[in-house]
Amino acid sequence: MSTIISEPYLHLIEYCETDAMRIVHHAEYIKWMEYARHRFLLSNGVDWAEIEREQGLMMPMLSVSTEYRRLLRFGDTVAVRAQLEAFDGVYLRLSYRMENWKTGELCAIGRTKSGFVDRAYRPVLLQDAYEEAYKKLIAAKTGAAAEAV
Amino acid sequence: MSTIISEPYLHLIEYCETDAMRIVHHAEYIKWMEYARHRFLLSNGVDWAEIEREQGLMMPMLSVSTEYRRLLRFGDTVAVRAQLEAFDGVYLRLSYRMENWKTGELCAIGRTKSGFVDRAYRPVLLQDAYEEAYKKLIAAKTGAAAEAV
Amino acid sequence: MSTIISEPYLHLIEYCETDAMRIVHHAEYIKWMEYARHRFLLSNGVDWAEIEREQGLMMPMLSVSTEYRRLLRFGDTVAVRAQLEAFDGVYLRLSYRMENWKTGELCAIGRTKSGFVDRAYRPVLLQDAYEEAYKKLIAAKTGAAAEAV
Amino acid sequence: MSTIISEPYLHLIEYCETDAMRIVHHAEYIKWMEYARHRFLLSNGVDWAEIEREQGLMMPMLSVSTEYRRLLRFGDTVAVRAQLEAFDGVYLRLSYRMENWKTGELCAIGRTKSGFVDRAYRPVLLQDAYEEAYKKLIAAKTGAAAEAV
Numbered sequence: 001m002s003t004i005i006s007e008p009y010l011h012l013i014e015y016c017e018t019d020a021m022r023i024v025h026h027a028e029y030i031k032w033m034e035y036a037r038h039r040f041l042l043s044n045g046v047d048w049a050e051i052e053r054e055q056g057l058m059m060p061m062l063s064v065s066t067e068y069r070r071l072l073r074f075g076d077t078v079a080v081r082a083q084l085e086a087f088d089g090v091y092l093r094l095s096y097r098m099e100n101w102k103t104g105e106l107c108a109i110g111r112t113k114s115g116f117v118d119r120a121y122r123p124v125l126l127q128d129a130y131e132e133a134y135k136k137l138i139a140a141k142t143g144a145a146a147e148a149v
Numbered sequence: 150m151s152t153i154i155s156e157p158y159l160h161l162i163e164y165c166e167t168d169a170m171r172i173v174h175h176a177e178y179i180k181w182m183e184y185a186r187h188r189f190l191l192s193n194g195v196d197w198a199e200i201e202r203e204q205g206l207m208m209p210m211l212s213v214s215t216e217y218r219r220l221l222r223f224g225d226t227v228a229v230r231a232q233l234e235a236f237d238g239v240y241l242r243l244s245y246r247m248e249n250w251k252t253g254e255l256c257a258i259g260r261t262k263s264g265f266v267d268r269a270y271r272p273v274l275l276q277d278a279y280e281e282a283y284k285k286l287i288a289a290k291t292g293a294a295a296e297a298v
Numbered sequence: 299m300s301t302i303i304s305e306p307y308l309h310l311i312e313y314c315e316t317d318a319m320r321i322v323h324h325a326e327y328i329k330w331m332e333y334a335r336h337r338f339l340l341s342n343g344v345d346w347a348e349i350e351r352e353q354g355l356m357m358p359m360l361s362v363s364t365e366y367r368r369l370l371r372f373g374d375t376v377a378v379r380a381q382l383e384a385f386d387g388v389y390l391r392l393s394y395r396m397e398n399w400k401t402g403e404l405c406a407i408g409r410t411k412s413g414f415v416d417r418a419y420r421p422v423l424l425q426d427a428y429e430e431a432y433k434k435l436i437a438a439k440t441g442a443a444a445e446a447v
Numbered sequence: 448m449s450t451i452i453s454e455p456y457l458h459l460i461e462y463c464e465t466d467a468m469r470i471v472h473h474a475e476y477i478k479w480m481e482y483a484r485h486r487f488l489l490s491n492g493v494d495w496a497e498i499e500r501e502q503g504l505m506m507p508m509l510s511v512s513t514e515y516r517r518l519l520r521f522g523d524t525v526a527v528r529a530q531l532e533a534f535d536g537v538y539l540r541l542s543y544r545m546e547n548w549k550t551g552e553l554c555a556i557g558r559t560k561s562g563f564v565d566r567a568y569r570p571v572l573l574q575d576a577y578e579e580a581y582k583k584l585i586a587a588k589t590g591a592a593a594e595a596v
Contacts, residue, residue: 014336016176016329018169020223020499023568025165026508027481030474031314038312049373052467061473065512071568074169075347121470121518163485165478169350172419175359176328180463183325187461198522201318210324214363220419224496270321270369314472318465318521325463372467 007043008079009036010101015074023071030064033096033110036080040094044140046133055130056119062091066110070100077101084144087137089126091115156192157228158185159250164223172220179213182245182259185229189243193289195282204279205268211240215259219249226250233293236286238275240264305341306377307334308399313372321369328362331394331408334378338392342438344431353428354417360389364408368398375399382442385435387424389413454490455526456483457548462521470518477511480543480557483527487541491587493580502577503566509538513557517547524548531591534584536573538562 011032019025041048051057072078079101086093091113098108116126127134160181168174190197200206221227228250235242240262247257265275276283309330317323339346349355370376377399384391389411396406414424425432458479466472488495498504519525526548533540538560545555563573574581 012333012336014329014333015168016174016332019164020167020169020171021505021507022169022171023507026511027165027474027477030477031312034314034474035312038310047373049371052372058468060468060470060518061515063512063514064473065510067510068508071507073347074350075345121468161482161485163478163482165481170356170358172358175362176325176332179325179328180461183463184459184461187459196522198520201521207319209319209321209369210366212363212365213324214361216361217359220358222496223499224494313466314474316467317462318467318469320467320469323463 008081008099008101009039011035011078011080013072013074013076013078018074023073026066026068029066029068029098029108029110032078032080032098033064033066033082033094033112036082036096037094037112037114040082040084040140045136051130051133057124057126057129058117058119058121059092059114060117060121062113062115064110064112066108068108070105070107072098072100072107078107084137084141085111087141089116089128089134090123092137157230157248157250158188160184160227160229162221162223162225162227167223172222175215175217178215178217178247178257178259181227181229181247182213182215182231182243182261185231185245186243186261186263189231189233189289194285200279200282206273206275206278206282207266207268207270208241208263209266209270211262211264213259213261215257217257219254219256221247221249221256227256233286233290234260236290238265238277238283239272241286306379306397306399307337309333309376309378311370311372311374311376316372321371324364324366327364327366327396327406327408330376330378330396331362331364331380331392331410334380334394335392335410335412338380338382338438343434349428349431355422355424355427355431356415356417356419357390357412358415358419360411360413362408362410364406366406368403368405370396370398370405376405382435382438383409385439387414387426387432388421390435455528455546455548456486458482458525458527460519460521460523460525465521470520473513473515476513476515476545476555476557479525479527479545480511480513480529480541480559483529483543484541484559484561487529487531487587492583498577498580504571504573504576504580505564505566505568506539506561507564507568509560509562511557511559513555515555517552517554519545519547519554525554531584531588532558534588536563536575536581537570539584 017024017028079099081097083095085095093113096110100107116124118124166173166177228248230246232244234244242262245259249256265273267273315322315326377397379395381393383393391411394408398405414422416422464471464475526546528544530542532542540560543557563571565571
């Protein structure tokens with residue numbers, strides 16, 4: 001069975017992402033995970049920009065971690081694969097594999113845990129706040145679980 | 150008469166501000182001008198964080214320019230001097246001199262033009278929207294003009 | 299005759315690019331011009347990552363300016379069109395139009411001027427330092443001039 | 448006995464660090480840990496900018512993690528306290544507490560693990576590569592251990 005994580009986010013590494021070691025600065029990977037998370041949501045029918053604008057929901061970061069394995073440089077392309085690890089309407093947990101797209105080498109792995117809040121920064125249950133998005137993410141989770149079998 | 154721009158903003162250059170040329174990336178200077186503008190406002194009694202929170206006023210950037218003269222590196226300290234060029238309640242124009250603090254060399258100059266808008270992004274006259282801040286900036290302008298004589 | 303600037307760089311705006319005004323922070327546009335410049339060079343056969351690595355040439359920024367016309371937000375797509383304004387082997391000047399891709403509205407315009415230096419940060423003539431890249435950029439310039447007629 | 452972590456790094460939060468939630472973007476905390484690490488090294492007599500320039504040693508990030516507890520906003524001041532957790536010449540591990548300086552509330556905690564490499568990105572033992580810096584960090588570790596008693 002082919003993996004559901006079939007379309008990694010491909011990112012061409014720009015000069016402003018490098019540092020004086022002539023490699024990508026470690027904080028940039030945190031942003032790449034954000035870009036991949038954004039696309040993971042979009043590919044599951046969840047347009048967070050629209051949800052934030054129309055439903056007043058926000059998705060603050062609760063924890064983030066990254067392990068760096070191999071260097072990446074200006075002009076390299078990194079392929080970021082996001083995978084849904086857990087979702088229950090309170091928290092959204094994703095893991096990420098960041099590979100050098102050309103060589104296939106694993107360059108970094110990461111994890112994030114996000115929550116859901118209203119405009120006053122009060123935690124909400126996504127099933128209560130916006131059921132449509134909740135259902136789409138539950139479906140994505142079921143798909144991920146089926147994949148993992 | 151001593152200059153009114155007596156206290157430059159001193160900024161220790163961090164690794165994340167450098168790029169693969171082993172010098173500061175040019176986009177970082179745009180942020181330094183912001184830091185110096187923030188402190189220029191604070192030193193004139195204008196706490197923009199409070200104004201935005203309590204008055205609902207925002208100060209979007211309308212134009213920015215920078216000329217780069219000499220390199221700066223990780224571990225250097227840059228001294229940013231902001232000077233009020235023009236203010237009429239509609240626009241706030243500042244110029245900036247960015248010097249290597251240790252050597253005194255001029256490393257970059259810049260200019261910014263900001264406007265004032267309400268929460269709906271509609272342009273406002275600062276004298277109408279929040280007279281207290283307007284008066285403080287007019288006073289700063291008068292001081293700057295007196296200095297220039 | 300169709301324009302040579304036929305393929306703008308399309309950039310999906312990410313959350314980390316926004317600020318507390320709920321719009322894109324003005325410093326991010328400086329990076330977008332870099333991304334478009336990178337792609338302008340690549341589309342003209344000039345792979346700057348390779349040139350820097352193999353020829354030891356670097357391309358420091360000498361001046362940058364941006365005018366902001368309309369807001370952009372998280373989830374918008376910006377189309378950045380880079381146009382070669384001047385090139386003589388000493389300086390590379392480009393101008394940029396940044397449009398809301400969906401609405402076609404012009405959101406910002408910008409200009410950059412870059413130079414060429416060796417590993418010791420000494421200015422070089424690109425025709426002497428790496429003639430192949432020089433010829434490609436002269437060809438791009440000729441194409442741009444022909445387009446403008 | 449007074450704590451050795453007596454001088455936290457105080458950082459005034461700037462507009463460019465916020466995002467559309469009107470709070471600080473989570474990736475900025477990664478940079479704050481870098482600023483505090485830089486100052487931790489300086490306060491222990493280790494000037495990494497000089498070491499990199501003169502000894503050709505670099506300190507790549509191997510892993511980073513952050514937990515976010517409370518929001519921080521534009522205009523807040525964050526106090527970042529770095530603490531040495533482990534050092535053996537191969538790895539440098541630090542932990543960080545990030546507090547709202549005014550209220551004293553704990554806003555985030557983090558951890559980093561750095562290594563040491565030469566100009567060719569080969570891992571080195573700091574005791575072999577630059578003993579002086581090694582001794583200073585061992586002394587800092589001993590001080591930290593004495594503090595913890």
